[in-house]
Amino acid sequence: MNSQTKKPLLEVQDLKVEIKTKVGSFVPVNGHSFSVHEGETIGIVGESGSGKSMTASALMRLLPKHVAKITEGSVRLDGKELLTLSEKQMRKVRGAEISMILQDPQTSLNPAFTVGSQIKEALRLHAPGPRRSLRSRAIDALKAVKVAAPEQRIDAYPGELSGGMRQRVVGAIAISCRPKVIIADEPTTSLDVTVQAQYLRLLRELQEETGMAILFITHDFGIVASLCHRVLVMYAGRIVESGPVGKIFANPAHPYTEALIATVPSLSGNQGRLRTIPGQPPSPAEKIVGCPFAPRCDYADARCRSEAPPTVLANGDSEHTTSCWRAVNQ
Amino acid sequence: MKNPTILEARGLSKHFEVKDGFFSRETKTVRAVNDLNFEISKGETLALVGESGCGKTTTTRLLLRLQNPTQGVINFEGKDVHSLTGADLKRFRSRVQAVFQDPWSSINPRVRIRDFVAEPLIVNETLTSGEVDRRVHEALDAVGLGPAHARKYPHEFSGGQRQRIAIASAIVTRPDLVILDEPVSGLDVSIRSQIINLLKDMQQEYGISYILVAHDLATTRYLADKVAVMYLGSIIETGDTDQIFDHPRHPYTEALLSAALPSSPTEKNREIVLKGEIPSPLSPPDGCPFHPRCPKVVGNICSTAFPQLAAETPQVQVGCHIYK
Ligand SMILES: Nc1ncnc2c1ncn2[C@@H]1O[C@H](COP(=O)(O)OP(=O)(O)OP(=O)(O)O)[C@@H](O)[C@H]1O
Ligand SMILES: Nc1ncnc2c1ncn2[C@@H]1O[C@H](COP(=O)(O)OP(=O)(O)OP(=O)(O)O)[C@@H](O)[C@H]1O
Ligand code: SF4
Ligand SMILES: [Mg+2]
Numbered sequence A: 001m002n003s004q005t006k007k008p009l010l011e012v013q014d015l016k017v018e019i020k021t022k023v024g025s026f027v028p029v030n031g032h033s034f035s036v037h038e039g040e041t042i043g044i045v046g047e048s049g050s051g052k053s054m055t056a057s058a059l060m061r062l063l064p065k066h067v068a069k070i071t072e073g074s075v076r077l078d079g080k081e082l083l084t085l086s087e088k089q090m091r092k093v094r095g096a097e098i099s100m101i102l103q104d105p106q107t108s109l110n111p112a113f114t115v116g117s118q119i120k121e122a123l124r125l126h127a128p129g130p131r132r133s134l135r136s137r138a139i140d141a142l143k144a145v146k147v148a149a150p151e152q153r154i155d156a157y158p159g160e161l162s163g164g165m166r167q168r169v170v171g172a173i174a175i176s177c178r179p180k181v182i183i184a185d186e187p188t189t190s191l192d193v194t195v196q197a198q199y200l201r202l203l204r205e206l207q208e209e210t211g212m213a214i215l216f217i218t219h220d221f222g223i224v225a226s227l228c229h230r231v232l233v234m235y236a237g238r239i240v241e242s243g244p245v246g247k248i249f250a251n252p253a254h255p256y257t258e259a260l261i262a263t264v265p266s267l268s269g270n271q272g273r274l275r276t277i278p279g280q281p282p283s284p285a286e287k288i289v290g291c292p293f294a295p296r297c298d299y300a301d302a303r304c305r306s307e308a309p310p311t312v313l314a315n316g317d318s319e320h321t322t323s324c325w326r327a328v329n330q
Numbered sequence B: 001m002k003n004p005t006i007l008e009a010r011g012l013s014k015h016f017e018v019k020d021g022f023f024s025r026e027t028k029t030v031r032a033v034n035d036l037n038f039e040i041s042k043g044e045t046l047a048l049v050g051e052s053g054c055g056k057t058t059t060t061r062l063l064l065r066l067q068n069p070t071q072g073v074i075n076f077e078g079k080d081v082h083s084l085t086g087a088d089l090k091r092f093r094s095r096v097q098a099v100f101q102d103p104w105s106s107i108n109p110r111v112r113i114r115d116f117v118a119e120p121l122i123v124n125e126t127l128t129s130g131e132v133d134r135r136v137h138e139a140l141d142a143v144g145l146g147p148a149h150a151r152k153y154p155h156e157f158s159g160g161q162r163q164r165i166a167i168a169s170a171i172v173t174r175p176d177l178v179i180l181d182e183p184v185s186g187l188d189v190s191i192r193s194q195i196i197n198l199l200k201d202m203q204q205e206y207g208i209s210y211i212l213v214a215h216d217l218a219t220t221r222y223l224a225d226k227v228a229v230m231y232l233g234s235i236i237e238t239g240d241t242d243q244i245f246d247h248p249r250h251p252y253t254e255a256l257l258s259a260a261l262p263s264s265p266t267e268k269n270r271e272i273v274l275k276g277e278i279p280s281p282l283s284p285p286d287g288c289p290f291h292p293r294c295p296k297v298v299g300n301i302c303s304t305a306f307p308q309l310a311a312e313t314p315q316v317q318v319g320c321h322i323y324k
């Protein structure tokens, strides 16, 4: 993918989200800037709690009300600023132009309605057509995500489906309206590897057909390696490294990325104890001084502990950035 | 030297009746689980693996008494789980714990983390409030969440953090058997490794047995002593984990293991892409459940006769006509 020649579909600038709770406030999304181009898939990886889902919800303007809000930044979808739209305007964009597959299929499907009625609802809202054909279009959507016996399953309630089937139904709803940008928050975690491989092939085919941009949040480096063009690595609410997949795997520039890749367990037997990254990520309420990774970093020095590292090019490569003092020193 | 068997399933089946279409009054039968036989020894891990919808969660729900089997029995410490009463039932509830596939759905949003984690203790044991606090803190500590989190509510946690809370609650009674349905799937690799190490440590220290459902093959290989590969509700290959991973015999097992994603962009993809759709348990094919998609069909027998499990090595059983 040559990102220079394709047009950017999603441009995010200095995005900041603040969460206020009784115990205090913190910034789970701290100044993200990135863009996703037509036909491109970006992987978002990073520690649990590092703000990946918050970033996704912010882009969709679906942050938990009264708790989290966007305090700064800009999100442009195909040139249109989303953050200044009214809620009514945003509802038209959501599902039709930008759509999200939630991390938790349980919460995105209503247990009281059949899966068919929920898919039809999405189609009715965003891709209206003759009423009669809604049912057959909904069945097609289930077929597309390889749910067996779609003619019967369309009348099933979410509780009658296996975890992996529910997850695919959520995927079917998200792609049924062919959005320009799709944000997928760990959409394959409860799929077995063969169905996962099928699901990823489906996403790729759909992308080739429609040129949609995909933002793929995952913990699975196998998915990153086989699906994504570029990667954003998050740690404690910040993007600490970004670049093309091949370069990040071959030459991780940030010590967190390096440690993360080193902890991926292999499929071969007899591995002894699995490697981990010692220590804990900072708790949200903690005031971070210096680099957020410094307490766990093998390379940290006095400056790392006192001054926040700037975001700079890694190895002078214009496609590859990192926030680490070691890259500054190079 | 073999450890004593702690749980065994014999001829276990579960069928669901579902409506055949919205306007129809007729019902159809979903054969979610068919004639399963397996056992778990003390301190051992058995993994259930297989295609989405093949019946893994249904099996764990039967083991936990959350659903009644259509046929078959489950024995825990020699007693039929589904006819336990009184003190035996109480003991079962405290000795067998679970971490569910979906941590969100198993955590009540209005309950503080301390009370959620403590629940199995309070229901099943008589401890002072101070002792409960200590055990909860121990459990939270064990899963890498500090005791400071005990006072918070579930919505204040990320997906992966909630998963760890669910694990803390499952280990707080120091159970004999823990059923883990996708325990690490939503976790980043570093925490995943931490939890896997933790599960292994607890097993070594307390002799806990695990039944593991995991799609991640690396996790399965690492944790499981034995695997049971399921397809459309039946076990089609089972036995020693290393033998099966190194030398899968059933064509489905072979395809499944080949679909593991490469761990870096430079690694070659070796996936055996299966043809056809996943069959529906509403109308399972005759003969071998895998035959419509099998790249190695040996003849008519595959579409007419169900291949029973048979020993291929002393440690591995396979249900496939190739091996007869
Ligand atoms: N509704 C909420 N109220 C308060 N804090 C929240 C809320 N939702 C999330 N958080 C906190 O915000 C931070 C970022 O959470 P987020 O869900 O974005 O993490 P994540 O990167 O998606 O993690 P995971 O990989 O575990 O899903 C975490 O510290 C989490 O505890
Ligand atoms: N309450 C129910 N009513 C009707 N059918 C059901 C019910 N529960 C499960 N099923 C069906 O039984 C089959 C097995 O489901 P189960 O949840 O055990 O699969 P699984 O192996 O756990 O899959 P996954 O990996 O996707 O979680 C599926 O076809 C499912 O649709
Ligand atoms: S800035 Fe320093 S502490 Fe932070 S990652 Fe780089 S070397 Fe490590
Ligand atoms: Mg998340």
Ligand SMILES: [Mg+2]
Binding pocket: A162, A163, A164, B056, B057, B058, B101
């Ligand atoms: Mg399941």
